[in-house]
Amino acid sequence: MVVTQFNSPHSLIVGGGARKRLADQILKRGKSRVLVVTDAHMVASGKIQEIEVLLREAGIKTSIFSKVQPDPTVENVEQGIAAYRDSQSELIVGIGGGSPMDAAKAISILTTNPLPLAQYMGYHKIPKAGCPLILIPTTAGTGSEATKVSVITDPVRNVKMMLLDEHLQAEVAIVDYELSVSMPKTLTAHVGVDTFSHGLEAYVSRKANRLSDPIALSCLQLCSKYLIAAYEDGNNMEAREGMMMAALQGGMAFSNSSVCLIHGMSRPLGAHFHLTHGLSNAVLLPEVAKFSLEAAESRYAEIARTLGIVPIHTADSIAASALLPWLEHLNRRCEIPRMRELIKDQRVYESKLHEMAQAAIESGSPDNNPRVPTCEQIIDIYRSIW
Ligand SMILES: NC(=O)c1ccc[n+]([C@@H]2O[C@H](COP(=O)([O-])OP(=O)(O)OC[C@H]3O[C@@H](n4cnc5c(N)ncnc54)[C@H](O)[C@@H]3O)[C@@H](O)[C@H]2O)c1
Ligand SMILES: [Fe+2]
Secondary structure, three states, X not given: OOOOOOOOOOEEEEOOXXXXXXXXXXXXXXXXXXXXXXXXXXXXXXXXXXXXXXXHHOOOEEEXXXXXXXXXXXXXXXXXXXXXXXXXXXXXXXXXXXXXHHHHHHHHHHOOOOOOHHHHOEEOOOOOOOOOEEEEEOOOOOOHHHOOEEEEEEOOOOEEEEEEOHHHOOOEEEEOHHHHOOOOHHHHHHHHHHHHHHHHHHHHOOOOOOOHHHHHHHHHHHHHHHHHHHHHOOOOHHHHHHHHHHHHHHHHHHHHOOOOHHHHHHHHHHHHHOOOHHHHHHHHHHHXXXXXXXXXXXXXXXXXXXXXXXXXXXXXXXXXXXXXXXXXXXXXXOOOOOHHHHOOOXXXXXXXXXXXXXXXXXXXXXXXXXXXXXXXXXXXXXHHOO
């Protein structure tokens, strides 16, 4: 018998205006001093001020730590821990895209576990639960609000460290699509393709299971309906809501299945060439699917049917092969560039391929892929996306 463990936040509070429930959730836990972990843009945009006012009116002492940078670093996390201690906080609220939420998770576990953070890299290595954590996403998105994963960059070693442990799971996720409406077009596309790749990888993963499968397919269905719509018209509220739900479901699905080769290869791309997470996944999506398809034809076929690319009775081989041009079409509609447009010097790119392939393998994610690649095959895929 295969035993499956499914983790998610204790409470998911979802819908337009859900952010106004934050104070209740903090008070319900008997806490009155909180650290809000976020980034400078979130403060400048006024979103944090609104939250601060809501908390202050509820009598909650609120400190703000806004030094999280995109792709948060070990240093950001260590500064966050100092802010938590200085403010004598009892609970952490992470608000923003994946970067502030991942930093908030890492800070939370370091309130009870000793430094350095690097010792917890990998799977199930965090001994103690951290302080209570509430997450509020503003991109749609990483789904980090629902995952037991945190990704923190070590700039000295050029490594994006992946930590996976149930102690990284938030107690509460408050998912309010109104916070995502301000996303500009490019960000909407990049984080949206990240969401799509979460649904896809969760479904084709060797760790896919009967709990994650329906959530992964629902994520993909929402993406097929709303990703381009949200990209083309940021004020389309139905599309914004749909993509926020897709992101949440994508996070729940891959956190309880896994990501695979796309994410394994995208982390080194991000670490070496400073591409955003969503963009580095997007450039890899069609080529990795092409490489992997033969090993899980029926799964890719089911995705094609779910996306509505082919009628539901279409045979697996036809449905699966129809998926590849559709993925290329998705990238074109979202104006995802080729690598050669992102990194000007091909020699520099070539010089990093072996190191990036090694890092991809060491992350463990390619082992979850339906077709497990060799180092040489990973290098070939990196070459094919140039
Ligand atoms: N923990 C997980 O499960 C998980 C999953 C996928 C990705 N990640 C990580 O998440 C990070 C990427 O997160 P992201 O893609 O959400 O981007 P991000 O958090 O890095 O944000 C990117 C930029 O968008 C801005 N932004 C955020 N919300 C906005 C809004 N509503 N309107 C306008 N601007 C807004 C931010 O201020 C920032 O400048 C990466 O470090 C990646 O590795 C984590
Ligand atoms: Fe991702």
